[in-house]
Amino acid sequence: MLVLLLTLVVGLLPWAGAAQAHGTIVGPATRAYQCWSSWGTHHMDPAMQQQDPMCWQAWQANPDTMWNWMSALRDGLGGNYQGATPDGQLCSNGLARNDSLNQPGAWKTTTIGSNFSVHLYDQASHGADFLRVYVSKNGFDPKTQRLGWGNLDLITTTGRYAPAKDITFNVSTSGYTGQHIxxxxxxxxHADQTYMWCSDVTFA
Structure with a gap:
């Protein structure tokens, strides 16, 4: 009887997680999503420490950062995005539990061109009042510096999007080469709910 009960409880866990899921940028992959997609199915593999040291340090700091890659949200900012998110905490969206995502280092990058697509995967289909896309300024070094608001160029602000699981739009830039965020x-x-992420890229 106990075994049956445990089986039922375990079987319910994925559904509970899915019900609380939200979304993230899957292209170019955010730091947490890149870690999950690369190591989620073999997170105990010791090779992570050598092959992907930034994901390794994030895993050691708090495994929840990888598992909850869709839940890096804050409620009730009231539009005070910069005031509520100190420099050096942008990649974690100001969440102490995800501070490992702020650490500079050799994060894996996605190769993109000057014109690229941003893909938001939103399992809960919240829709968007807007999305804002920034690129780190030339001269900023993601390997040695934490990201601050003064390190960013605002590239585009979208309009509203209706609720959907997948929202994709194109972004045009110029003058960026090499590694950026x-x-x-x-x-x-659906609510006063804000998400912020860092995606590591190499402009080719």
Whole structure:
């Protein structure tokens, strides 16, 4: 009887997680999503420490950062995005539990061109009041510096999007080469709920 009960409880766990899921930028992959997609199915593999040291340090600091890659949100910012998010905490969206995402270092990058697509995967289909896309300024070094607001160029602000699981839009830039951070802010439509992420990229 006990075995049956445990089986039922375990079987319910994935559904509970899915019910609380939200979204993230899957292209170019955010730091947490890149870690999950690369190591989620073999997170105990010791090779992570050598092959992907930034994901390794994030895993050691708090495994929840990887598992809850869809839940880096804050409520009730009231539009005070910069005031509520100190420099050096942008990649974690100001969440102490995800501070490992702020650490500079050799994060894996996605190769993009000057024109690229941003893909928001939103399992809960919240829709968007807007998304803002920034690129780190030339001269900023993601390997040695934490990201601050003064390190960013605002590239585009979208309009509203209706609720959907997948929202994709194109971004045009010029003058960027080498490694940068694409920083995206998503204001969900269903509530005063804000998400912020860092995606490591190499402009080819």
């Amino acid at each position: 694409v920083f995206v802010m998503w204001k969900a439509s």
